[in-house]
Amino acid sequence: MSLSNIMSIPSKILSELSKPFVSREEEAKVIVLALLTREHAVLIGEPGTAKSALIRRAAQILSMKCFTYLLTKYTEPSELFGPLDINALKQGKYVRITTNKLPEAEIVFLDEIFRANSAILNTLLTIMNERLFYDGYTEIRVKLWSLFGASNEVPEDPELEALYDRFLLRHLVKPVTDDRWRDLLKAAWSIEKEGYPRPGIIVDRDTLEKLHRAVFHVDLSPIESKLLKIFSVLESKNIHLTDRRKGKALKVIAAHALLNGRTTASTEDLIVLKYIAPHDVDDFEKVNIILSEELKTAYRYLRELDEIASSIREVDSYVSSFPTISSRFVEYRLIEIYRDLESTKERVLAMLNETNDDAVRKKVCEVVEMIEGVMDKIKRKIEG
Numbered sequence: 001m002s003l004s005n006i007m008s009i010p011s012k013i014l015s016e017l018s019k020p021f022v023s024r025e026e027e028a029k030v031i032v033l034a035l036l037t038r039e040h041a042v043l044i045g046e047p048g049t050a051k052s053a054l055i056r057r058a059a060q061i062l063s064m065k066c067f068t069y070l071l072t073k074y075t076e077p078s079e080l081f082g083p084l085d086i087n088a089l090k091q092g093k094y095v096r097i098t099t100n101k102l103p104e105a106e107i108v109f110l111d112e113i114f115r116a117n118s119a120i121l122n123t124l125l126t127i128m129n130e131r132l133f134y135d136g137y138t139e140i141r142v143k144l145w146s147l148f149g150a151s152n153e154v155p156e157d158p159e160l161e162a163l164y165d166r167f168l169l170r171h172l173v174k175p176v177t178d179d180r181w182r183d184l185l186k187a188a189w190s191i192e193k194e195g196y197p198r199p200g201i202i203v204d205r206d207t208l209e210k211l212h213r214a215v216f217h218v219d220l221s222p223i224e225s226k227l228l229k230i231f232s233v234l235e236s237k238n239i240h241l242t243d244r245r246k247g248k249a250l251k252v253i254a255a256h257a258l259l260n261g262r263t264t265a266s267t268e269d270l271i272v273l274k275y276i277a278p279h280d281v282d283d284f285e286k287v288n289i290i291l292s293e294e295l296k297t298a299y300r301y302l303r304e305l306d307e308i309a310s311s312i313r314e315v316d317s318y319v320s321s322f323p324t325i326s327s328r329f330v331e332y333r334l335i336e337i338y339r340d341l342e343s344t345k346e347r348v349l350a351m352l353n354e355t356n357d358d359a360v361r362k363k364v365c366e367v368v369e370m371i372e373g374v375m376d377k378i379k380r381k382i383e384g
């Protein structure tokens with residue numbers, strides 16, 4: 001499959017994932033970002049908000065080995081990692097039979113994840129972070145791609161902090177708002193009656209690996225300084241990201257660009273920090289507000305530049321359709337367009353004084369280049 005074909009897959013997964021549900025596009029996005037970055041994600045929210053159903057659907061879309069389990073306080077290591085091999089034990093060896101258990105899985109879903117007790121916690125931590133499983137004295141590299149967790153609440157117990165930190169992506173799932181209750185009835189009725197529609201796309205590991213590699217080819221230079229600035233704003237508002245999360249944020253930003261069909265990151269991709277920065281329940285809303293403030297101005301300029309760029313493209317094809325000077329009227333019309341382009345160029349260049357945003361600066365250069373291209377074309381037509 002070519003790179004351009006591959007590029008359309010993330011958005012296909014996204015739409016297939018959220019299709020049966022109402023208002024679950026953002027949750028689906030979080031899952032896709034986790035898959036593209038080979039990271040772990042946790043959905044936190046009140047019961048019955050389709051958290052489990054969504055993650056199960058993701059597992060259906062992937063033709064990969066899955067392991068799903070509902071944790072309780074009493075879950076034994078053998079339930080997740082496999083029973084001890086009695087025959088081996090008789091020979092003094094301590095090994096587990098991991099067949100069809102978590103160590104063999106590529107996609108793992110642990111429901112009620114924060115009920116994990118200390119007997120399973122350490123093993124889980126190394127599997128998630130190092131992708132290593134210690135079986136007796138042997139170290140086994142696991143094929144885990146992403147682990148998804150669901151929970152009704154954010155963990156409070158400090159013992160769970162390390163586990164919580166391993167979920168690079170965290171999302172608070174909110175119940176469907178009242179304006180969509182009618183749609184909810186319809187969707188839930190259809191699910192009850194006919195079950196979930198069969199996914200229209202199946203993705204294998206090989207494809208995920210290609211997509212994952214593409215993430216590292218995204219050009220992040222336009223957003224770097226803005227990202228650093230947002231880190232300091234968050235810190236000043238008492239929202240602290242661990243160094244692990246700061247470092248890994250780039251991957252998610254790049255994945256977001258890729259999901260939007262771009263190989264260059266832009267300011268809008270920084271929105272993914274809303275899944276990376278929050279820790280406590282209150283943080284989710286706080287981070288949202290900080291980001292909408294921080295990204296607002298750049299957003300506005302980028303939108304305006306996009307509009308200008310598309311009208312320049314129209315002008316370009318209009319100018320191209322003109323014959324070389326054939327009448328005074330044509331000449332007059334071309335001069336008129338030329339003057340308009342001059343003032344548009346001035347407006348675009350003025351943006352450089354109004355914002356320091358790297359993505360905006362880069363876009364300004366692109367648009368100015370486009371404008372100058374059309375101006376040159378007009379000059380050539382006038383000069384014959």
Ligand SMILES: Nc1ncnc2c1ncn2[C@@H]1O[C@H](COP(=O)(O)OP(=O)(O)OP(=O)(O)O)[C@@H](O)[C@H]1O
Binds near residue numbers: 188
């Ligand atoms: N937004 C939604 N759109 C369509 N159906 C929904 C939606 N929310 C809930 N449902 C229906 O409710 C069912 C319950 O969802 P699910 O069991 O996945 O919830 P949950 O968030 O995992 O709950 P819990 O926290 O109790 O485990 C779904 O299978 C689905 O049929």
Ligand SMILES: [Mg+2]
Binds near residue numbers: 051052053111150
């Ligand atoms: Mg559930």
